[in-house]
Amino acid sequence: MNDSPQPTEATAAPEAALSDWGNVAAGEVMDRLVSLCKRRGYVFQSSEIYGGVGSTWDYGPLGVEMKRNVRDFWWDSMVRRRDDIEGLDAAILMHSKVWEASGHVSGFTDPLVDCRNCKHRFRADVLEAMDEPRCPRCGSRDLSEARQFNLMFKTHMGPVEEEAAAVYLRPETAQGIYVNFLNVLNASRRKIPFGIAQIGKAFRNEITPGNFIFRTREFEQMEMQFFVEPGTDTEWLERWRDERRAWYAELGIRDEKIRIEEHGPDELAHYAAAAYDLQYEFPFGWQELEGIHNRTDFDLSRHEEASGKKLSYYDEEAKERYVPYIVETSAGVDRTLLTCLVDGFREEGEGKGARTVLKLSPRIAPIKAAVFPLVKRDGMPEVAGQVHRGLRARWNVFYDDGGSIGRRYRRQDEAGTPFCITIDGESVEDRSVTVRDRDSMEQVRIGIDRLEEWLAERLEGSQTQL
Amino acid sequence: MNDSPQPTEATAAPEAALSDWGNVAAGEVMDRLVSLCKRRGYVFQSSEIYGGVGSTWDYGPLGVEMKRNVRDFWWDSMVRRRDDIEGLDAAILMHSKVWEASGHVSGFTDPLVDCRNCKHRFRADVLEAMDEPRCPRCGSRDLSEARQFNLMFKTHMGPVEEEAAAVYLRPETAQGIYVNFLNVLNASRRKIPFGIAQIGKAFRNEITPGNFIFRTREFEQMEMQFFVEPGTDTEWLERWRDERRAWYAELGIRDEKIRIEEHGPDELAHYAAAAYDLQYEFPFGWQELEGIHNRTDFDLSRHEEASGKKLSYYDEEAKERYVPYIVETSAGVDRTLLTCLVDGFREEGEGKGARTVLKLSPRIAPIKAAVFPLVKRDGMPEVAGQVHRGLRARWNVFYDDGGSIGRRYRRQDEAGTPFCITIDGESVEDRSVTVRDRDSMEQVRIGIDRLEEWLAERLEGSQTQL
Numbered sequence: 059m060n061d062s063p064q065p066t067e068a069t070a071a072p073e074a075a076l077s078d079w080g081n082v083a084a085g086e087v088m089d090r091l092v093s094l095c096k097r098r099g100y101v102f103q104s105s106e107i108y109g110g111v112g113s114t115w116d117y118g119p120l121g122v123e124m125k126r127n128v129r130d131f132w133w134d135s136m137v138r139r140r141d142d143i144e145g146l147d148a149a150i151l152m153h154s155k156v157w158e159a160s161g162h163v164s165g166f167t168d169p170l171v172d173c174r175n176c177k178h179r180f181r182a183d184v185l186e187a188m189d190e191p192r193c194p195r196c197g198s199r200d201l202s203e204a205r206q207f208n209l210m211f212k213t214h215m216g217p218v219e220e221e222a223a224a225v226y227l228r229p230e231t232a233q234g235i236y237v238n239f240l241n242v243l244n245a246s247r248r249k250i251p252f253g254i255a256q257i258g259k260a261f262r263n264e265i266t267p268g269n270f271i272f273r274t275r276e277f278e279q280m281e282m283q284f285f286v287e288p289g290t291d292t293e294w295l296e297r298w299r300d301e302r303r304a305w306y307a308e309l310g311i312r313d314e315k316i317r318i319e320e321h322g323p324d325e326l327a328h329y330a331a332a333a334y335d336l337q338y339e340f341p342f343g344w345q346e347l348e349g350i351h352n353r354t355d356f357d358l359s360r361h362e363e364a365s366g367k368k369l370s371y372y373d374e375e376a377k378e379r380y381v382p383y384i385v386e387t388s389a390g391v392d393r394t395l396l397t398c399l400v401d402g403f404r405e406e407g408e409g410k411g412a413r414t415v416l417k418l419s420p421r422i423a424p425i426k427a428a429v430f431p432l433v434k435r436d437g438m439p440e441v442a443g444q445v446h447r448g449l450r451a452r453w454n455v456f457y458d459d460g461g462s463i464g465r466r467y468r469r470q471d472e473a474g475t476p477f478c479i480t481i482d483g484e485s486v487e488d489r490s491v492t493v494r495d496r497d498s499m500e501q502v503r504i505g506i507d508r509l510e511e512w513l514a515e516r517l518e519g520s521q522t523q524l
Numbered sequence: 525m526n527d528s529p530q531p532t533e534a535t536a537a538p539e540a541a542l543s544d545w546g547n548v549a550a551g552e553v554m555d556r557l558v559s560l561c562k563r564r565g566y567v568f569q570s571s572e573i574y575g576g577v578g579s580t581w582d583y584g585p586l587g588v589e590m591k592r593n594v595r596d597f598w599w600d601s602m603v604r605r606r607d608d609i610e611g612l613d614a615a616i617l618m619h620s621k622v623w624e625a626s627g628h629v630s631g632f633t634d635p636l637v638d639c640r641n642c643k644h645r646f647r648a649d650v651l652e653a654m655d656e657p658r659c660p661r662c663g664s665r666d667l668s669e670a671r672q673f674n675l676m677f678k679t680h681m682g683p684v685e686e687e688a689a690a691v692y693l694r695p696e697t698a699q700g701i702y703v704n705f706l707n708v709l710n711a712s713r714r715k716i717p718f719g720i721a722q723i724g725k726a727f728r729n730e731i732t733p734g735n736f737i738f739r740t741r742e743f744e745q746m747e748m749q750f751f752v753e754p755g756t757d758t759e760w761l762e763r764w765r766d767e768r769r770a771w772y773a774e775l776g777i778r779d780e781k782i783r784i785e786e787h788g789p790d791e792l793a794h795y796a797a798a799a800y801d802l803q804y805e806f807p808f809g810w811q812e813l814e815g816i817h818n819r820t821d822f823d824l825s826r827h828e829e830a831s832g833k834k835l836s837y838y839d840e841e842a843k844e845r846y847v848p849y850i851v852e853t854s855a856g857v858d859r860t861l862l863t864c865l866v867d868g869f870r871e872e873g874e875g876k877g878a879r880t881v882l883k884l885s886p887r888i889a890p891i892k893a894a895v896f897p898l899v900k901r902d903g904m905p906e907v908a909g910q911v912h913r914g915l916r917a918r919w920n921v922f923y924d925d926g927g928s929i930g931r932r933y934r935r936q937d938e939a940g941t942p943f944c945i946t947i948d949g950e951s952v953e954d955r956s957v958t959v960r961d962r963d964s965m966e967q968v969r970i971g972i973d974r975l976e977e978w979l980a981e982r983l984e985g986s987q988t989q990l
Contacts, residue, residue, distance in 0.1 A: 096707070096711075097711065098711055099610075099707070099708065099711030099712055102704060102707045104614065104615040104617070104618060104619070105618045105619035105621075105622055105703055106703070106704075106707065107703050107706070107827065107831040107833040107835075108619040108621045108622060108703070108830075108831050109619070110619070111615070111617060111618060111619045111681070111691070112681060112682065114615040114617050114618075115615060116612065116613065116614040116615055116700060116704055116707075117612065117613035117614075118610075118612060118704070118707060118708060118711050118712075119610040119611050119612065119708060119711065119712050120711075121613065122611040122612055122613040122722075123611060125613060126599070133592070138916070138920055139916065139917070141923070144565075144584075144585040145585050145588040145589060146582065146583065146584060146585065146588055147582065147583035147587065147588040147591060148570065148582040148583075149570040149577070149580040149581060149582055149742050150725065150742055151570070151577060151580050151727075151741065151742050152570060152571045152577060152580075153570070153571035153574040153575070153576070153577045155571075155574045156571055156574060170683055177684075179683040179684060207683050211679045211680075211681075212679060212680075213677045213678060213679045213693065214677075214678075214729075215577070215578060215677075215729060215741065216578065216729070216731075217636055217645040217673050217729075217731055218643075218645060225577070227679070227693075234582060237571055237572070237573050237574070238568060238572075238582055238584070240573070241562070241565070241568045241572065241582075241584060242565065242584060242585060245562075245563065245564055245565030245584050245585065245586075246565055246585050247926075256588075259616065259725065261617075263680075263681060263682070263683075265682075265683055275617065275681065276615050276616055276617050361573065364574075365573040365574055367573040369573075450604070450605065451605070454604055457607075460713075
């Protein structure tokens with residue numbers, strides 16, 4: 059069987075892996091990943107032809123598909139497959155009184171120091187951490203006292219740029235949920251406990267963003283606020299901590315790279331009675347993936363006071379009225395996507411067998427399968443086209459007839475495509491194909507009539523059937 | 525069969541319908557729809573407890589599901605099911621030079637007049653249209669000359685609010701595509717003709733927004749830019765005009781309420797060589813749903829000049845280099861959603877048979893089916909629960925056991941749910957259910973084992989199979 063794609067496959071390198079990312083040292087992972095992301099169309103620097111914009115990023119063809127998959131997986135888990143959560147999509151531009159009531163106008167700040175010589179500003183805590191308190195840019199010691207700088211982006215609505223017309227780009231999606239609590243409660247006829255979930259952009263004018271798409275000025279949150287009876291909040295906090303940890307396991311993230319840290323009394327935000335950080339071990343250290351917070355009745359009470367509208371709940375069975383406590387789970391689309399990319403990134407093998415691969419969960423891989431005619435003749439392109447069209451009605455499936463099979467495998471490994479389907483000379487006769495697994499690089503022969511079912515099991519898992 | 529839900533069904537009123545919306549006159553449709561949208565959780569006024577924010581809206585539990593369905597339908601049609609379009613998701617915050625090059629900083633303006641007495645501002649064209657040119661607010665004749673007011677929201681990035689740090693909220697998503705043309709071309713190894721598609725928020729500080737979610741300051745665009753060889757642009761413009769019209773038909777919009785208007789030479793934007801408006805007849809008149817434009821090489825040429833980066837394409841077969849022409853299709857998520865709501869809204873029947881119904885296409889209806897146990901005993905809730913769980917693994921399916929069957933039907937009619945499934949006493953014995961069609965109100969009896977397949981045909985249509 060001359061046409062067999064097997065001979066080009068890699069064999070695993072015999073020596074032990076250098077790091078959790080295969081042949082690549084931890085310190086080099088981010089550079090390699092950023093480069094792969096640009097080359098393959100995951101993430102581009104925003105406005106790159108104009109020199110870029112500080113810490114904002116654009117998602118290319120593969121990145122946008124993966125983002126859609128991350129959002130859909132979260133939405134399915136948190137809203138569609140549950141009986142106790144409703145969705146919401148509130149506007150980015152909200153009334154400025156929302157941010158006064160929430161405490162963001164007065165308290166969402168970083169302390170900054172001005173250099174009177176070069177006029178630049180720096181974070182006071184960064185200067186304090188340095189041995190010599192002088193301007194890191196020009197060296198001058200003529201620095202101002204630290205002043206509080208608000209992290210919200212401010213703009214003006216309507217034709218007049220006066221203070222009364224000031225509005226902010228929301229720094230978090232959560233407040234959109236709190237101010238809509240009554241609207242959702244009434245429209246959905248819900249009883250407590252229930253939650254409201256939202257995916258949307260938020261903006262923070264961070265002074266020191268960084269680490270690629272880990273911390274950016276424009277980012278997308280996936281937040282869920284769960285309204286509970288006071289006294290049941292601790293139990294719900296722990297349930298949500300466990301639910302959310304399980305979600306990352308379902309995403310295929312390596313378990314040993316996830317940990318949960320409880321906030322000590324001195325670490326808690328002013329609104330929180332208790333909080334957990336779900337963290338991931340990035341090449342640049344352990345960092346927060348998601349926060350799970352017991353926000354008590356702080357938020358609804360503040361908005362009740364500031365708006366003069368009653369934001370309490372009447373429990374018809376217990377015949378009592380109370381302001382619900384809120385347990386929040388707050389994750390990010392961009393950060394989840396980065397985690398999956400980092401966790402799945404490997405450089406493996408040696409010499410001809412070397413490859414770069416993204417071991418992404420089939421759920422969120424942007425391309426689910428690639429279809430290759432072995433050569434562009436003898437009926438193979440026709441069969442491959444038929445297979446491609448058939449599968450594409452259900453999944454994002456890619457067609458590639460350029461270059462050697464080995465090269466086409468490598469391109470899909472880099473893109474994170476779980477399965478490659480090769481149509482060879484025999485396929486034309488017996489209607490079977492070779493399916494190659496991205497991670498094990500093993501190949502199996504499958505009849506075209508069974509292919510959709512075979513892929514469905516691996517891409518979607520089993521679904522509850524009637 | 526005492527348990528039969530049939531007797532509560534409406535019979536159609538014998539007299540002719542009053543309007544395209546059943547018993548409701550055109551002038552009342554929007555008020556009724558806005559009220560229904562709030563009551564049922566489609567759309568709420570943003571920051572309502574604080575008195576609202578001018579012309580921004582929040583989407584409730586039903587609205588957010590419908591928005592997701594509109595986006596998914598567009599993305600499937602424009603990206604996933606095609607061989608010639610790539611996706612993109614560019615940031616809202618872009619380099620300010622993008623908006624200088626595009627012409628938005630200098631030209632994206634409305635002429636405004638100041639009242640020197642009460643200090644308010646008004647659109648000059650609106651004042652001119654009035655008989656007496658005086659302040660509509662205080663009556664003063666002491667008005668300034670008209671001055672150009674830019675419609676972009678402006679903010680500042682980084683800690684210093686100086687002109688160099690000014691950034692704008694994008695007023696259209698299209699520019700994010702143009703500045704990424706080379707990145708996408710290289711990463712995807714595409715050949716012209718091909719397109720780049722994007723869904724995302726855009727912001728315009730409109731002086732006179734209105735008509736509910738028709739024109740808002742914050743809105744979501746679905747734009748596709750198709751890059752073609754000069755000389756083939758007119759042919760592509762016409763192809764895309766026809767494709768896009770067909771898309772609205774697939775959405776189930778009434779054909780007689782859609783028309784296409786070609787822009788006359790005096791109506792064309794400065795960047796366009798030819799343009800079509802796809803319009804819908806709203807209760808407030810014919811209005812643009814979508815623009816299909818031949819933008820020539822205007823955009824890429826401007827960015828090439830301003831950035832100093834070559835944005836041309838080398839055609840390897842013809843051995844020639846050129847700046848591609850662009851054919852654009854520009855639609856809106858909010859406007860499409862409004863169109864579907866308006867087009868499907870009816871008040872029908874009389875007396876006990878009266879109902880309000882949203883005749884939404886099953887593709888975009890937020891709830892696909894509702895499951896009702898006829899009564900809460902005799903095994904019906906158990907069977908209903910089983911049917912609900914089974915279907916919910918695949919679709920957004922709602923469970924309701926409150927009130928009479930007739931009342932539950934009415935609630936789902938208002939929500940636009942295409943199918944209601946009732947589990948009665950017989951269901952427990954013979955495992956069959958009654959399925960009621962929202963539009964015809966006809967009922968059929970179906971075995972539970974055939975239910976998923978029956979619904980799949982009606983909700984998703986036939987899919988290409990291998």
